[in-house]
Amino acid sequence: MLEARSLTKTFGRLCALDALTVRLSGGQSVALIGPNGAGKTTFIKCVLRLVLPDSGELTLDGASLLDNPALRSRIGYMPQIGRFPDHLRVGQLFELMREIRRGTHSGTDEDLIEAFRIDRIAHQTARTLSGGTRQKVSACLALLFDPDLLVLDEPTAGLDPVSAEILTEKVRAVRAKGKLVLLTSHILSDLDEIATDVLYLIEGRMQFYRPIAEMKAESGETRLGRIVAGMMRQAAADALRPEEPAA
Amino acid sequence: MMLRIVKYVVGDILRGRIIFGYAGVLLAASFGLFNFGGDAAKGLVGLLSLVLLVVPLVSLVFSTIHFYNSIEFIELLAAQPLRRSTLLLGQMMGVALALVTALVAGIGLPILIYAPTVTGLVLLAVSLVLTVVFTGLAFLAAVLARDKARGVGAALLIWFYFALLHDGVTLYLLFLLEDFPLEGISLGLISLNPVDLARVLVLLQMDVSALMGYTGSMLKNLLGTGTGIAFASAVLAAWIALPVALTLWVFRRKDL
Numbered sequence: 001m002l003e004a005r006s007l008t009k010t011f012g013r014l015c016a017l018d019a020l021t022v023r024l025s026g027g028q029s030v031a032l033i034g035p036n037g038a039g040k041t042t043f044i045k046c047v048l049r050l051v052l053p054d055s056g057e058l059t060l061d062g063a064s065l066l067d068n069p070a071l072r073s074r075i076g077y078m079p080q081i082g083r084f085p086d087h088l089r090v091g092q093l094f095e096l097m098r099e100i101r102r103g104t105h106s107g108t109d110e111d112l113i114e115a116f117r118i119d120r121i122a123h124q125t126a127r128t129l130s131g132g133t134r135q136k137v138s139a140c141l142a143l144l145f146d147p148d149l150l151v152l153d154e155p156t157a158g159l160d161p162v163s164a165e166i167l168t169e170k171v172r173a174v175r176a177k178g179k180l181v182l183l184t185s186h187i188l189s190d191l192d193e194i195a196t197d198v199l200y201l202i203e204g205r206m207q208f209y210r211p212i213a214e215m216k217a218e219s220g221e222t223r224l225g226r227i228v229a230g231m232m233r234q235a236a237a238d239a240l241r242p243e244e245p246a247a
Numbered sequence: 248m249m250l251r252i253v254k255y256v257v258g259d260i261l262r263g264r265i266i267f268g269y270a271g272v273l274l275a276a277s278f279g280l281f282n283f284g285g286d287a288a289k290g291l292v293g294l295l296s297l298v299l300l301v302v303p304l305v306s307l308v309f310s311t312i313h314f315y316n317s318i319e320f321i322e323l324l325a326a327q328p329l330r331r332s333t334l335l336l337g338q339m340m341g342v343a344l345a346l347v348t349a350l351v352a353g354i355g356l357p358i359l360i361y362a363p364t365v366t367g368l369v370l371l372a373v374s375l376v377l378t379v380v381f382t383g384l385a386f387l388a389a390v391l392a393r394d395k396a397r398g399v400g401a402a403l404l405i406w407f408y409f410a411l412l413h414d415g416v417t418l419y420l421l422f423l424l425e426d427f428p429l430e431g432i433s434l435g436l437i438s439l440n441p442v443d444l445a446r447v448l449v450l451l452q453m454d455v456s457a458l459m460g461y462t463g464s465m466l467k468n469l470l471g472t473g474t475g476i477a478f479a480s481a482v483l484a485a486w487i488a489l490p491v492a493l494t495l496w497v498f499r500r501k502d503l
Binding site: 081 | 248251255256258259260262263316317319320322323324325326327328329330331500502503
């Protein structure tokens with residue numbers, strides 16, 4: 001469904017994505033993990049065409065995401081930091097987004113709006129909202145147009161446990177409907193709940209891309225955090241070990 | 248779609264305090280100038296000096312800061328099925344429209360009350376045009392700069408150059424080139440500064456060009472005619488169109 005071929009992006013001397021080639025399909029929930037600066041956010045931003053790659057291809061069901069703004073009608077995006085115009089009321093914000101998306105989607109999905117009781121804060125202006133409430137609004141906006149590809153950047157950061165659970169449930173339901181979910185999170189225990197696969201990046205290159213269930217079965221560990229931490233230590237140790245001389 | 252963006256930007260800004268402060272200060276200053284400056288003509292001269300300094304400054308600083316404060320939401324909108332040019336043009340038009348609204352309330356109203364003359368209306372018109380020109384330049388600085396501090400700094404430099412420095416450069420060049428025919432050169436130098444163009448357009452209406460000496464009478468001959476006014480308007484239109492076109496070109500390729 002979503003395919004990157006030799007996707008490359010450099011910022012000055014820093015190589016954020018180094019010829020990344022990967023293919024993700026519907027029904028998956030892929031967690032992007034890796035150390036800071038590994039290229040997770042850059043990859044997400046390329047998918048949304050917020051960042052323009054230097055070279056490479058990025059396609060959604062075969063159509064290029066890079067020169068086709070209309071394709072973004074199939075994507076829902078929840079940014080890491082949601083900030084809205086100070087004096088816009090929450091109700092007006094939803095109205096604005098509906099008008100921008102008018103005619104580009106078949107149906108809307110208002111489950112989350114109801115679960116988070118957004119109607120209660122519809123009259124509040126955006127600048128009076130707390131950080132967590134802004135995250136809820138962002139999540140509702142990302143899911144509102146029933147997207148085929150859902151992109152979540154640190155979705156549970158700042159959410160209270162109950163809201164985080166509601167969002168997790170919703171994302172699982174979306175994935176079960178055959179949609180593709182692409183997310184980043186620093187909280188690995190959250191990913192355990194949401195993700196089906198892990199895409200591990202280091203310095204813009206793919207280290208591995210595997211189903212979580214397979215990793216668990218192989219390592220005998222039940223917690224994703226342990227498995228990933230083990231792999232990161234292994235990767236660091238490999239990097240430090242001097243190259244063995246050829247026999 | 249663009250109109251929808253313009254609408255929300257204008258609504259958002261007009262509900263804020265800063266734009267009211269801007270309109271209020273202009274209103275107070277205008278009433279002061281008209282009431283204590285003697286007759287309406289003197290009031291207009293005072294208002295002209297004020298407007299030529301304040302309008303570019305506020306348009307530049309307000310627009311740049313507004314862009315940076317909205318960057319997260321602009322990013323969210325850019326991730327929607329919207330063209331980047333539609334998005335940014337909507338932002339620019341919204342900011343310009345909000346500033347124009349404040350200007351009409353702040354100086355338009357007093358001008359209509361105290362000096363509803365051709366000169367007064369020309370002053371109001373050039374102020375509105377300057378607002379749009381400098382909003383465009385502000386957005387250009389904002390999309391080119393890497394962070395807020397650089398963007399606002401660049402905006403201040405633009406103001407400093409056009410409001411203060413350019414006149415000095417003009418005088419110096421005219422002094423250096425005094426052996427050559429000055430008409431074309433000075434007209435060219437004035438065209439390079441929208442603030443100067445605005446000033447000349449208003450002064451020509453005031454019939455005080457005799458006070459401006461040799462260059463003044465020369466300008467009267469060059470710009471006082473119908474052709475001259477059409478030329479000046481065309482140059483001001485270019486001062487709007489070129490920065491806006493360049494801003495959109497940069498923004499379409501910008502990493503957010």
